Amino acid sequence: MSQHRDQIKAQLLARTRQRSRQGPSNAPGPAAEGGASRVAERFTRFDSHPGYQQIAMMREGARRLGLTDPFFKVHEGTAGATSRIDGCERLNFASYNYLGLSGDARVNRAACDAVASYGTSVSASRVVSGERPIHGELERALAEAYAVEDAVVFVSGHATNVSTLGYLMGPKDLILHDEYIHNSSLVGAQLSGAKRMSFAHNDPEALEVLLTRHRHQFERVLVVIEGLYSMDGDVPDLPRFIDAKNRHQAWLMVDEAHSFGVLGERGLGLREHYDVPPGDVDIWMGTLSKALAGCGGYIAGCRELVETLRYLAPGFLYSVGLPAQVAAPSLAALELMHQEPERVQKLHDISRYFLEQAKALGFDTGSSIGAAVVPVIVGSSPLAARLSHDLFQRGINVQPILHPAVPEKSARLRFFLSCEHTREQIDQTLDALATAMATP
Ligand SMILES: Cc1ncc(COP(=O)(O)O)c(C=O)c1O
Structure with missing residues (x-):
């Protein structure tokens, strides 16, 4: 009996050894004697990476x-x-x-003055390390421009979308976005773990179909569109998107990277273009890097939204605050946009x-x-x-x-x-x- 058991044990051991020499069926190469696996050279070189080859x-x-x-x-x-x-x-x-404001002497002066007052870096997260007066001034000015309760600025426009979508939405939620939405929103949506679906470009009816079919299966639903699409230079039919999201109790986020400073008589963006009340859009997002002559991104909306992001969005909480010499020229540019x-x-x-x-x-x-x-x-x-x-x-x-x-x-x-x-x-x-x- 014990001899039979020993035989079975020996067979099992031999099979296990053979398998570990072959490696798992989808492994990049066979395992070498001594534990470390031997990997095909192409998986160890950057010049074999598909990105580099492209x-x-x-x-x-x-x-x-x-x-x-x-x-x-x-x-x-x-x-x-x-x-x-x-x-x-x-x-x-x-x-x-x-708006020709990057390079404007007054905008340049604002940057130089900010460096003189605050140095070149705020060195850590504003949450723990404190802020400079210019942060609050810029955020208040953005909130005023949108006629909403509050705004928060991040160090990059891309990071703004990644962090906002990534933090606000979760695995029980649904993100519906225009098929041409910017990479930053896609990355944020992926990070969030929410279910993600795209609808045909600038097509509120296609959105309506998705909302009708899927809204009830999810907790929160967020619709993401842009104010002005930078590949095509076209704009969404905002009132129809607002109507759809209201009827289906979803949130609407508009990325105004290219529309703020551009659309509307005074450059106030898509809401001015369509003359809709600011509160009809739940999340206004924009960048400081384009019309506003700086670098960074912002979210503007109700107090609760902004406070949540300010305390908890990883790209804000765990990242350095905007340097003063970047915040100051954007504030100057915004003021000049109003004045001129x-x-x-x-x-x-x-x-x-x-x-x-x-x-x-x-x-x-x-x-x-x-x-x-x-x-x-x-x-x-x-x-x-x-x-x-x-x-x-x-x-x-x-x-x-x-x-x-x-x-x-x-x-x-x-x-x-x-x-x-x-x-x-x-x-x-x-x-x-x-x-x-x-x-x-
Ligand atoms: C629509 C849109 N959103 C977000 C971003 C990211 O902004 P930033 O370049 O300021 O990081 C861009 C950049 O061009 C953009 O076009």
Whole structure:
């Protein structure tokens, strides 16, 4: 009996040893003698990483077409309607300096004064290490701009969405978002563990279908849209989204990264564009890095929402506070936006002019409404890259948007307008584009 047991034990041991030599069926390589597993070399090298290989492929494609890398261009001064790149002043359509306030002497002065008063870093989380007066001033000014109870600023716009969605929502919740929503909201949604579904771009009916079908299966439901979509330059039908979220008792969050400072007579964003009461949107989000000439992001809304995030959102609680010299210029930019509404008017005029002229020349501008962002869809990534390169040679800086950022047939040049662009500059640019397009 005991001999039989010993035999079984020996067989089991042999089988176990053999299995551990083969490794699990999906393991990257066999286990080596002595415990440490031997792994295929490609899993140990960064140059085998799919991300690196994608970059290498793009570079090789550009090299074969004789194009220079369109990314990481060095701007040698302030990037506004014009910018000095490679030692040459060029027309610039690749920056979000919509109101021309980055580089404004008064905004620069605010940054310098803040450094002089508070040094260059607040060194730790505001929760534990304390804040500077400028934090509260900026947050109050943002809350006033939205006519809501409170606002909180984070050190990055991207981190704002990651932390807000990641903290507020959980596994029993549902996040419904526009299919073109920014990466920061997607990452936040993934982090939250909530169920995530997208609906067709700018389609409140598609949202309605999802809400009708799924609302009852979840606790909290959050709908996320943007105020102005930066790939297409179009806006959502806000009143219809508000109506849908109200009927289904969901929250609505609007990312105003590109719409605050741009939409509405006074630049107050999507709510001014549609003249809706501020409380109709539960979570207003925006960045300081675009019209507001700084860096960072904010959430504006009711006191309870903001207080929750201020005490508990990981990207706020466990991250350093905005440095004073970053908060101060954004506050100065916001004040200047209020004091000089003609900046917003000029931005509207020049954007509309660009759109009209581009359409008159037969360019495909997609669904852009002509507010700071106008794409020219050219239909293939190599053509978009080549046109961007040709325009750069002609003194015009505009970024190509290539597959996979957009579907291949929607590859485009994306023009960002600033209130400082002139009609002559737009004419010059569109003429150059027409010539480049006509060149085989
Ligand atoms: C819609 C949207 N949300 C959030 C962000 C992130 O903002 P930031 O670049 O200020 O971190 C961006 C950046 O471009 C954006 O376009």
